[in-house]
Amino acid sequence: MATGWGSLLQDEQQLEELARQAVDRALAEGVLLRTSQEPSSSDVVSYAPFTLFPSLVPSALLEQAYAVQMDFNLLVDAVSQNAAFLEQTLSSTIKRDNFTAHLFDIHKQVLKEGIAQTVFLGLNRSDYMFQRNADGSAALKQIEINTISASFGGLASRTPAVHRARVLLIAQEKERNIFDQRAIENELLARNIHVIRRKFEDVSEKGSLDQDRRLFMDDQEVAVVYFRDGYMPSHYSLQNWGARLLLERSCAVKCPDIATQLAGTKKVQQELSRSGMLEVLLPGQPEAVARLRATFAGLYSLDMGEEGDQAITEAIAAPSCFVLKPQREGGGNNLYGEEMVQALERLKDSEERASYILMEKIEPEPFGNCLLRPGSPARVVQCISELGIFGVYVRQRKTLVMNKHVGHLLRTKAIEHADGGVAAGVAVLDNPYPV
Template structure:
């Protein structure tokens, strides 16, 4: 199918656009929406026009690893002493980490209002070409996005295959991401112990001016379909829309009729950006964390999403502290060489290798920021490291770049052009977990691999963040 003629590509694009429009595979262009104008400007999410080849063996390996990754991050987040030792160097100069850690401390002082925690995770992988093995790009534990977009992309490719009679040399996958995430939040809702006579709801904390509603609303609607009320609350409306009873019960006031709901689960789709944590933002997070509502996730698990955590877990013997040896071996096999830039001997060695002119393109430097677009790649690495202030260097992680196969071809609609040529794909495996924190450790109540995402970009494009214009949602064609 790589030799499609222009008129065939045009027909493919038209079929896909119609599917996206009628199935909500869209981004809401909120900044273009005029006050008082009833029209809603949107654009289709960038997608591949054909599914992209991916090794079936590695896809199966990634799914099989997810429960181990879930358990690793859950147990590490409960090791307060280890967590503090990793974060301590950052507390001197990283205001965001300092704020989150202060919320941890303040919450602990007041006592644990809710020991049960819910997690929705995503472990991202690429293929390392020399060994044809999975290598982890990063682990996401907070406000994980893309699940609903990925499910629609998979269903879109199955529709196009049937509608246009396209034949593929491989297996197309189905996706049930949305129902998996809904089930995880519903399970948390079931574990909540109601304290009042009010109806009980899940509260989804969202950003204002939200362009990515098509990745959030299906989860809300899925919960409602199961008979569980779910309401959205803008981050900056939390303090005006919710109150805490003396026992920590969180009550939400429905804006239309003023009805009060007892909140069973706080599901974060906001609160991951430093700009959200000015004085009011800190009060908002502390207000929610100190409630009896089950958090998805709590602030301890939020901290685990930092890049420095990935590097800290990769150090010798750390994974083995939290997992059985067989499970630890599988997880460790996905790690690339990486180190926090903390001044250690291993860190200095990796830093010197990256600064060598011939090796600069083989490393990436990552700050502890979320949302994509912050990493330093290729020829920019040596200069960045040369200028980086030693006092703040611990806020960055240096990692050997994954070198994916160069012979994978793709056909992408990036939103502003049709791209044919070599591509790089990133497989994300979703995981859901429910656990209880206690003085004796962690009791894991549920632990599942919950689905997958798949994104593809033209070779040479460094970042992978579809909603910010880098790459496309795709479906793996298992070979």
């Protein structure tokens, strides 16, 4: 903790006063969430959870995370364009994971009839933790990359420089994180770009394509479709899958298109860690490959066979060293410890295990901070942080016309919580204090 913070954390009365001031400032600045009791209404809101103090982050690791983001943008884009790689990598997963299978079916149908979309927009967030090494140093290790609905960035305002037109934002009806999305809408509106906010059901009922596969919503042509929904199985009904296919068949720019969403699956992440795979996908770019590989943690396939059997045996023998991850986004889905062991015992003889990957558990150095949440007293707890770096890229057919890192997100949680993000009610918003 930086000089002066330690004494503040020890003074309970001063801590409470600082917390009150910080909450007032958060409310004034619009750092808001809808309440869990009223997720579809803004009549009652509260401040989004956040840390009282910025958390210390090694400046070298922060710089490394920024430097490698454009490499990850290139890698995600390369994966999304490599249909053979996606099909081979996800072949075992789609047999047992209906959600990924549905996404892949849409991908195949669009490929079969020819992709109408010519401009491709990626808005990714690569998440990391700081691995504690035996010598006391820290290393940047990637947890995952989010290729759809990478929230809390407010970064879709980067799109006007590419395509000034109407934007369709696909959102959930009950959305607590509405103010993060409103910030994006307001920024676009300030640039005279209008946002149409609709649900999948609205698209199904009122969306249409003309003979050139231009997308229309309520008789208004749509240039860009930005997804803040559609990343979990519960987001889809049969009607919603039809709406997603309609959007994907259009020539509108999707953020992300279906191939890019598939590129963000855990199974693809695991396959990318295999020796030689990055060189295949990013030929002639050894420096980018080195930067990417330096952030990879251990990732292990659970496909049927000797390799998967060995990974399961090692995880059951040393559960504290691994995390079991399904093909899911949104936080709160990973399995740890005894819960992981029970799941592996159940899955080890079933092909269902191919819908999971096993990951080396990252061990960051805990630190003290005060986590502020509505209805909870200010108190100092031991925490760990997760750093997300946002990246945006635009590709015109096969030509990459923009590739940038565009900001960061630091989320901090008490060490008692193994998994979960801000929207899941576990982590809180934070800011890095480079040291």
